[in-house]
Ligand SMILES: [Zn+2]
């Protein structure tokens with residue numbers, strides 16, 4: 290056969306000379322496409338650009354713009370890094386080097402830990418090798434041959450990998466004098482690695498096993514072009530500046546202390562104030578929407594946790610204690626007390642829906658390795674509520690929760706995305722119950738007019754749920770709100786109501802949080818606002834600054850007035866230069882500095898200045914109080 294026909298993604302057919310590669314196909318379509326092509330897909334499988342096409346193949350050309358491109362670019366850049374390391378440190382042994390979500394890494398066995406200077410050298414070598422425009426070529430050989438080859442090279446880790454793989458054949462990718470065991474695909478030439486940066490070094494055990502060799506892991510990132518790389522690096526820099534652990538210390542909001550325990554937050558005055566503001570806001574918003582505030586105990590009898598199933602399924606994450614020979618579990622969730630309130634009376638359909646809200650403090654044993662500032666802690670407070678309603682009411686209740694989330698996130702300035710997780714293979718509850726709950730969640734999603742995704746089969750075994758991920762100022766996603774339907778707890782605790790027909794029926798139970806854990810939400814808020822909290826949230830809203838000691842009596846009187854009116858105000862009457870005091874207040878990110886000089890004393894005024902340096906018109910203390918009250922009321 291001298292000619293083959295291949296099918297393109299749009300369904301059209303294209304004749305090509307036999308023996309043509311994907312690159313030849315791209316070139317036959319246009320010179321621009323040939324230049325942009327980096328790999329291909331044959332019958333849905335990613336392959337190298339120089340792969341020969343068979344007659345009848347379904348082909349797609351992968352360019353730098355394709356969604357699949359980034360992983361190929363990053364994986365090829367990790368090979369480029371390994372080649373550079375071998376060139377600079379011939380004794381280094383290579384192991385594995387995959388692409389990851391933020392870029393790539395490669396683990397090396399070296400006799401000394403890499404230094405930042407080494408990183409620079411490696412990166413320079415990578416540029417040199419990229420410029421050399423080396424061909425990246427695939428070859429296949431038997432496992433025995435491959436073992437032989439890597440043994441000769443002294444690459445023991447590769448030998449182990451091939452032996453463990455147990456395949457007859459393996460593939461090898463070679464560029465210049467560097468060869469790596471790899472499935473591929475890869476870029477056609479090293480010059481296609483155009484935009485990369487090595488970012489950090491870490492220790493990592495071979496195969497994650499702490500009994501085996503400690504390796505040096507070099508992390509890097511790569512993109513299709515320099516502009517994307519730069520934008521990414523800028524975002525990383527900005528995220529570092531906004532890190533809530535760093536700002537938490539600088540703004541004196543909270544701390545952790547080994548003497549107290551890992552993952553347990555200590556709130557300092559300003560952090561505790563911020564928390565209180567959020568909690569007051571939550572109480573008000575819940576009361577407005579027909580929730581009742583309730584409060585359960587911190588420890589509950591072990592038997593109760595057995596009945597709820599937590600003991601069976603969640604014991605490892607719980608703390609237990611014994612009092613008067615009775616076992617108790619510290620609550621990891623707030624549901625049980627809420628059900629006890631429900632059960633404390635005979636309920637009629639006329640009583641429903643009931644919405645119990647609790648700022649519930651829970652403790653969960655998270656592994657030490659996953660603890661991370663305020664984002665992952667062992668003790669935290671959820672804005673938790675349980676809705677108990679009739680099946681008929683579920684639709685409206687779920688809609689109400691999504692509306693609630695929408696309004697609250699709007700106040701904080703967050704966009705968000707929603708995901709519905711449906712019935713998994715293993716589940717409890719009747720088909721009817723699943724159908725009812727899933728359609729209520731789905732209806733509410735449709736009704737919201739916002740985009741959503743469906744994760745088929747990803748729900749909990751006891752009911753479907755909606756996860757809400759908010760998007761912060763740096764376009765990062767944070768899981769906060771969830772809406773979870775539950776068929777097991779009403780069963781286990783035999784919750785009932787008397788329906789209009791006089792029959793006893795099961796209510797539907799919904800667990801839901803809006804902000805989620807307050808700790809985590811504050812961590813997100815700190816990074817979202819970079820510590821520049823809006824006036825309504827700022828733990829300190831204003832600071833009174835004197836120019837000289839002459840103004841102290843007047844400034845003190847103004848300070849007293851503001852504080853009495855509920856403005857969160859502090860003062861700085863030290864005998865320091867005004868510029869110095871302003872800079873300090875700016876570092877504390879206090880929204881308003883109220884400067885008092887002789888002129889202000891004479892006119893009975895304050896001269897407010899915003900933290901970004903903008904001056905406002907001078908005003909009386911009473912006017913300033915009204916101004917702050919208005920900002921608070923309008924969530925400015
Ligand atoms: Zn590879």
Ligand SMILES: [Zn+2]
Nearest residue numbers: 622623624800
């Ligand atoms: Zn719950």
